[in-house]
Amino acid sequence: MKEKNPWYTPLTIIITVIGVIAIVALVTVAVLQNRPLLQKYKYGIVLDAGSSHTALYIYQWPAEKDNNTGRVEQKHSCKVTGKGISSYAAQPEKAGMSLTECMQEAEMVVPAKRHSETPLYLGATAGMRLLNIENRSASDQVFQAVEKALQSFPFSYQGARILSGQEEGAFGWVTVNYLDDRLKQGLETTGALDLGGASTQISFVSHDYDISESPSNSMTFRLYGNDYNLYTHSFLCYGKDQVLRMALAKQTQLGPSTILDPCFHPGYTTTRNYSSLYDSPCVSGRRPREAPTNFSHKGEGNFTKCQEVVKSLFNTTACKYSKCSFNGVFQPPLQGPFGAFSAYYYVMNFLNLTDTSIHLETVKNNLASYCATPWNQIKQMHLSNVKEKYLAEYCFSGTYILTLLTEGYNFTKETYSNIKFIKKIKGSDAGWTLGYMLNLTNMIPAEAPDSPPLPHAGYVSIVTVIAVLLFILLILSLRPVWPRCSKQPQIV
Numbered sequence: 001m002k003e004k005n006p007w008y009t010p011l012t013i014i015i016t017v018i019g020v021i022a023i024v025a026l027v028t029v030a031v032l033q034n035r036p037l038l039q040k041y042k043y044g045i046v047l048d049a050g051s052s053h054t055a056l057y058i059y060q061w062p063a064e065k066d067n068n069t070g071r072v073e074q075k076h077s078c079k080v081t082g083k084g085i086s087s088y089a090a091q092p093e094k095a096g097m098s099l100t101e102c103m104q105e106a107e108m109v110v111p112a113k114r115h116s117e118t119p120l121y122l123g124a125t126a127g128m129r130l131l132n133i134e135n136r137s138a139s140d141q142v143f144q145a146v147e148k149a150l151q152s153f154p155f156s157y158q159g160a161r162i163l164s165g166q167e168e169g170a171f172g173w174v175t176v177n178y179l180d181d182r183l184k185q186g187l188e189t190t191g192a193l194d195l196g197g198a199s200t201q202i203s204f205v206s207h208d209y210d211i212s213e214s215p216s217n218s219m220t221f222r223l224y225g226n227d228y229n230l231y232t233h234s235f236l237c238y239g240k241d242q243v244l245r246m247a248l249a250k251q252t253q254l255g256p257s258t259i260l261d262p263c264f265h266p267g268y269t270t271t272r273n274y275s276s277l278y279d280s281p282c283v284s285g286r287r288p289r290e291a292p293t294n295f296s297h298k299g300e301g302n303f304t305k306c307q308e309v310v311k312s313l314f315n316t317t318a319c320k321y322s323k324c325s326f327n328g329v330f331q332p333p334l335q336g337p338f339g340a341f342s343a344y345y346y347v348m349n350f351l352n353l354t355d356t357s358i359h360l361e362t363v364k365n366n367l368a369s370y371c372a373t374p375w376n377q378i379k380q381m382h383l384s385n386v387k388e389k390y391l392a393e394y395c396f397s398g399t400y401i402l403t404l405l406t407e408g409y410n411f412t413k414e415t416y417s418n419i420k421f422i423k424k425i426k427g428s429d430a431g432w433t434l435g436y437m438l439n440l441t442n443m444i445p446a447e448a449p450d451s452p453p454l455p456h457a458g459y460v461s462i463v464t465v466i467a468v469l470l471f472i473l474l475i476l477s478l479r480p481v482w483p484r485c486s487k488q489p490q491i492v
């Protein structure tokens with residue numbers, strides 16, 4: 001004789017099956033509905049037409065999230081061969097042609113079906129600022145050639161223009177803080193230090209900054225619901241190439257035929273041409289009246305003397321404000337951490353001096369012994385993997401960087417460690433281009449976007465738990481119809 005299981009009644013079996021199907025259906029719908037879609041991207045292209053070279057950056061972001069919530073990241077970069085577009089003043093059409101290779105690369109990287117909707121921008125910085133000062137019509141012609149070349153590609157061309165120094169500084173700051181997620185989260189921001197070939201920028205938020213003291217250094221933003229009052233300044237001619245010209249001009253103002261330069265290694269010697277040295281608005285006014293065609297440039301390798309030469313390029317006496325950096329430029333007290341990029345990084349990385357926790361005096365001593373190293377030895381060690389021009393200039397550039405930071409911007413041995421030398425943040429280059437594109441595409445909203453209260457996984461778990469609970473409740477509510485278990489075994 002078998003005992004009949006009271007649960008094996010048609011009603012409970014039907015309820016169980018329906019309940020299980022309902023739970024599976026509910027969870028499946030929740031998972032499918034909230035499953036991240038197969039990623040589709042949108043793209044934006046920015047050309048950074050710098051004084052020393054042009055670089056192309058391609059950015060991408062999830063297509064369904066261009067409404068301010070998706071993360072924009074750098075997908076690709078391309079370094080244009082040759083010099084910056086301002087060097088083509090005498091043959092402007094070549095400025096346009098120089099961009100062809102990188103633009104063709106962009107055509108391959110951005111999927112064809114996205115070409116026509118991909119915005120393409122070109123921003124020119126200090127090299128074109130200088131050309132514009134020196135020769136307006138040449139600068140216009142370079143832009144015409146560049147525009148013509150860019151319009152021939154299938155992207156949505158949005159124009160080419162010269163960025164002001166203030167914009168360059170501010171967009172660099174936006175890039176750094178966007179990539180670090182500081183803007184969205186409303187965290188304390190990082191200041192931006194950018195060293196280019198022809199200009200240098202400093203940008204930071206200082207709570208002690210009274211805008212009325214120097215309104216031209218202020219930029220205000222409302223980003224993700226937070227207000228920022230940014231201090232920013234760009235020093236034209238204080239990029240590392242132009243400042244080297246100024247240092248050489250200082251040492252050749254009497255028109256000698258030989259100079260012994262403390263900023264170059266002992267044993268270094270080259271012949272330089274007076275006309276090409278003084279061919280820049282940064283130094284043209286100081287050209288010696290009587291000078292030979294060339295001069296012999298010899299290295300001495302003396303850091304202390306080099307620092308004196310560099311210091312002489314900063315005027316730190318005249319200041320009509322409560323506080324100045326140099327050349328009579330207002331600067332509020334430094335505040336917070338700083339990210340130093342472009343040539344700051346290239347130079348300090350080569351010199352192995354990116355660790356700012358090392359005492360500033362030790363950093364200077366290390367640089368001093370590098371500068372004193374004979375040129376032959378330096379070439380033997382590095383010439384196989386570093387351009388000779390860069391190699392010859394690292395002693396000068398390192399000295400300039402330390403002098404600019406300490407004597408120019410007033411970093412002290414205590415605050416020096418607030419600086420971090422950076423190249424990339426989360427895979428994207430630090431520089432003004434990303435901030436520029438985010439601004440022009442309105443990708444950073446003034447107010448914080450609404451975000452779903454729960455992440456996807458949390459949402460699915462809650463739905464599952466609730467479904468199971470409901471099912472148990474349903475079973476319990478059917479208690480009256482549950483088959484009773486009698487103590488007497490049923491006889492089948």
Ligand SMILES: Nc1ncnc2c1ncn2[C@@H]1O[C@H](COP(=O)(O)OP(=O)(O)OP(=O)(O)O)[C@@H](O)[C@H]1O
Nearest residue numbers: 050051052053125126127196197198199342343346
């Ligand atoms: N590996 C390197 N080592 C040393 N110097 C470098 C290296 N790569 C680039 N540079 C130099 O660093 C400087 C800054 O380069 P960057 O491309 O940031 O400036 P840029 O955009 O041309 O200048 P600007 O912003 O003033 O117009 C330039 O003088 C460039 O020649």
